[in-house]
Amino acid sequence: MIAVFKELKEIMKERRDARDLLDVVCALIQSSNETWSSRDFYTEAMLEAIRRDASDVVETLVYWFPEATLIVDQDGHNFAQAVWKNRASKIYALILDGNLANHTSLSQESSKVDEHFGNNFLHFAARLGPSRKLDLISCPPFRMQRELQWFKVAQEIVPQGWRTEKNCLRETPDMVFKKEHKDLEIESGEWMKTISNSVTITATLIITVMFASVIQVPGGNDDKGLPNFISQPAFILFQISITLSAAASSIWLLVSIAIITHPLTQDDFLLRLPIAMVIGWVSLFVSAALCMLAFGAALFLLFGTNDPWILGLLASLVALPVILFLYFYSWFMSDAMASFMHSTGHFLIIHYSRRLKLVGRIFI
Incomplete structure (x- = not known):
């Protein structure tokens, strides 16, 4: 952990040094009497900063050279259009804040991008x-x-x-x-339906196992039909885990059915479908984690009541699949x-x- 903080500190120091160096270079060029040199300096630098969404560089260049916002790229697009074309969200946020507009006017005379x-x-x-x-x-x-x-x-x-x-x-x-996003729309719809079909099998299996566990409890029942371990804390944990696991799997099952059967439109991808996917994946993760917790509780009831050290071993084994799930699907949660x-x-x-x-x- 200390090594991570040291590395992060070094990265931040390098970024500060880079900004300081850029300020020094800009000051030297601005102090030059050759006006063409400054224009030649900031044009390519500004375009590359827009392509990389380097908001710090753009803000520094605009501070030293307000006319840098009047650049035109190789396709004939002005500053604002280049920001949009390159999906430069950080630079766009600067425009929203007015940080760039304080230095120059970016309004365009023509309403047409392509005459x-x-x-x-x-x-x-x-x-x-x-x-x-x-x-x-x-x-x-x-x-x-x-x-x-x-x-x-x-x-x-x-x-x-x-x-x-x-x-x-x-x-x-x-x-x-x-028209431009037709292929992406088809790819997105197919991806969602394929994932939903695949994971539906997993959710169905979890629900089946959880319902079976309600009937066939660990340790069996006594003469009155009550579970033998009903007074044990681990048994209460087992019952709560299988109930919540079945409920979470049912949520994913309903989400999957909705995705598979509902005709998808482009506007659905703005909020409805991404939210449904997040709810589905979170519920599946919770269901799998609770399923493993119930499994560990059942094993502890059967074999570990007299050996507390088994609890640590079971906890490690139960946590392993959960950690692997988070590791392999971290890309989805990141997106x-x-x-x-x-x-x-x-x-x-x-x-x-x-x-x-x-x-x-x-x-x-």
Whole structure:
């Protein structure tokens, strides 16, 4: 643990040193009398920072060179469009905060991103994000959710009429989004249904075993039909575990049936399906953990009542599958947490932001 903190401290020190070095370089270039040198310096640096979503670098460059926000990339996109194209969420958060707008005006004169095809900014925002960004999210449904989040934010910051405006191909922004994300939508739907089908078997087996355990309790029953270990704390733990495990598995079973039978639409991936998947996976994890706990309690009742040291051994054996479950499926929970962080963070704050009109001017 100490080694981890030392490594983290070194990383933070390196980042501070890098920012200090950038400040020194910017100060030297700004003090130069050659105006072309500063423009040549910050253009590629700014574009690369946008591609990498390096908000610290962008903020530093804009502080020293406010005109850096007037750059145009190789595709002819301005600063705001480049931020959106590269899904640079950290830099976008700076724009929301007004940190960048304090230094320069980012408003655009033209309402069209592509004059040849009549695309407005919402058509532009409807395009599929860069693969290098999407590949960072391992689950296709969460990729689809992230793309929907960006598109919904874009709808909030543009004039109302742009939502139904058609380009030269007679396509509205919604039509462009559906076309661009058709393959991702199919992949996400198939992924969810495949996972649901597979895990449904596991949930059904857990429910079956738990119901059987209610009837055939460890230690058997006495002449009155009561369990022999009814007064033992381990038996109470066993009963509580099998009850909650069966309930948790039933939740996942219901979620799976809903996913398999319900016709999936793109809007479902914004909240309904990701939430259902998280609830399902959490319930499955809880069910599996409680199942192992009930198994350990039953073994302790049968073999360990006179040997307390067995309790430690059983606890280790019960914890092992749970730890392995967390290890092998940590990628899913990581994607889920990141997705909901975006949902509850600056992707939703725009609905309540007092700077909504400012943001609209920035991206228009």
